Amino acid sequence: MDFDGEDDQNKLKQFLQMLESRKGERHAVVMQDFPDPDAISCAWAYRQIVAAMGIETDLIYGGRISHQENLALVNLLKIGLTAIPSDQPLDKNRYQGSVFVDNQGTTTNLVDRLEKNGVPVLAIIDHHAQQDRLQPLFVDIRPVGACASIMTSYLALGAMNLAASNLKHKHLATALLHGILSETNSMIQAQPMDFLAAAHLQPFFDNDMLVDILHQQRSHRGMEVIRMALETREIREGFCISGVGYLRASDRDSIPQAADFLLTEETVHTAIVFGIVTHATGEEVISGSLRTTKSALNPDEFIKEGLGRAATGAFYGGGKASAGGFEIPLGFLSGSEDEELSKMKWETFNAKIRKKFFGSIGAEIPR
Ligand SMILES: [Mn+2]
Numbered sequence: 001m002d003f004d005g006e007d008d009q010n011k012l013k014q015f016l017q018m019l020e021s022r023k024g025e026r027h028a029v030v031m032q033d034f035p036d037p038d039a040i041s042c043a044w045a046y047r048q049i050v051a052a053m054g055i056e057t058d059l060i061y062g063g064r065i066s067h068q069e070n071l072a073l074v075n076l077l078k079i080g081l082t083a084i085p086s087d088q089p090l091d092k093n094r095y096q097g098s099v100f101v102d103n104q105g106t107t108t109n110l111v112d113r114l115e116k117n118g119v120p121v122l123a124i125i126d127h128h129a130q131q132d133r134l135q136p137l138f139v140d141i142r143p144v145g146a147c148a149s150i151m152t153s154y155l156a157l158g159a160m161n162l163a164a165s166n167l168k169h170k171h172l173a174t175a176l177l178h179g180i181l182s183e184t185n186s187m188i189q190a191q192p193m194d195f196l197a198a199a200h201l202q203p204f205f206d207n208d209m210l211v212d213i214l215h216q217q218r219s220h221r222g223m224e225v226i227r228m229a230l231e232t233r234e235i236r237e238g239f240c241i242s243g244v245g246y247l248r249a250s251d252r253d254s255i256p257q258a259a260d261f262l263l264t265e266e267t268v269h270t271a272i273v274f275g276i277v278t279h280a281t282g283e284e285v286i287s288g289s290l291r292t293t294k295s296a297l298n299p300d301e302f303i304k305e306g307l308g309r310a311a312t313g314a315f316y317g318g319g320k321a322s323a324g325g326f327e328i329p330l331g332f333l334s335g336s337e338d339e340e341l342s343k344m345k346w347e348t349f350n351a352k353i354r355k356k357f358f359g360s361i362g363a364e365i366p367r
Contacts, residue, residue: 037069040074218257
C-alpha cells in the first residue's frame with residue numbers, strides 16, 4: 001500500500017489547481033481556538049507548501065495555547081502562529097481567502113469575523129465527522145487518525161519534496177510526526193494512512209527535538225485541576241464524569257489532560273471532564289472534554305445526543321474516534337459579580353451536565 005491511489009492523486013490535483021489561481025494572495029490558515037499539535041503541524045505544512053507558489057499565510061487561532069507540550073512544540077520549532085483574541089477585530093483587507101485545517105469552522109470563533117469581512121473560504125482539510133458550517137471551494141475530509149496524515153500525503157505525492165539537509169523541512173517533519181503520534185495515542189488508534197504518513201516522515205524528523213517536545217512537565221495549575229477532577233469524579237457503569245469548577249482561559253488545556261488521567265483508572269472506559277472557563281473578555285463558557293477507550297462508543301454521537309443543540313441550531317460539540325469536546329456559552333449568565341451567585345451557577349451547571357450524560361447512558365442519576 002502506498003499514497004499513489006487514484007483518489008489520493010485526484011485530491012492533491014484539485015488542491016493544487018485551486019491554489020494555482022490564488023498566487024500573490026495572503027491566506028488565513030485557521031486552527032481551532034485551542035490548537036493542538038495536529039492542527040499546528042497542518043497549518044505549518046500549508047504555509048510551507050503554498051510559500052513556493054507565492055502565497056503568504058498567517059496561521060491564526062482565536063483562543064490560546066496553554067498545554068506545556070504544545071508551547072514547547074511552537075517554541076522549539078519556531079513556528080510563527082498568530083493569536084487573535086475574540087475581542088480583536090480582523091484587519092479588513094488582510095486576507096483574500098481562508099483555509100481551515102483540523103476543523104470545519106465549528107470550533108473557532110474566528111469564523112464570524114472572517115465572514116463579516118467577506119473572506120472567501122478556500123479549503124477545508126480535516127479528519128472529523130463532516131459538518132456543514134462552511135462551503136469551501138476545496139474539501140478533503142477523511143476519517144483517518146490525524147489530519148497531519150492527510151497533509152503528509154500531499155507532501156509524499158509531490159506537493160513539496162522534503163530534503164533531510166533542509167532544517168525547515170526537518171522541523172516540519174518533526175511537527176507532523178508529533179501531530180500524528182499525539183492524535184493517534186502513539187499509533188494505537190492509527191489507520192493505515194497514518195502509518196504510511198509516519199513512514200514517509202521517518203527519514204526526515206529530528207529525534208532529539210521530538211523527545212524534548214514530549215518531555216514537558218505539567219504546570220502547578222494543571223496538577224490542581226487533576227486533583228479537583230479526582231475529588232469530584234463520579235463513576236457509573238464505566239463512565240467517569242467530573243466537574244472542576246472555574247478555570248482561567250490559560251488553564252483550559254488542563255481539562256483534556258484531566259480526562260486523559262481519569263481514563264487510566266481500571267474500571268473506567270470513558271471520562272468526561274468539564275469546567276467553566278472565563279475568557280479575557282469576561283465571557284464564560286462551559287468547556288468539556290471526553291476521552292474513551294470503548295470502541296463501541298462514538299464520541300461525536302454521544303456528545304450530540306447527550307447535550308443536544310443550542311438555540312442557533314448548532315450542536316454544543318462533537319468528536320472523532322476516542323475523543324470529543326463541547327462548549328456551552330453562558331451568555332447572560334456570564335460574569336461573577338457575587339460569590340454566592342457564582343457558586344449557585346456552578347452547582348446548577350454541574351448537576352445539569354452530569355444528569356444529561358448519566359441520563360443518556362441510562363445510568364441512575366446520582367444524588
Ligand atoms: Mn486532529
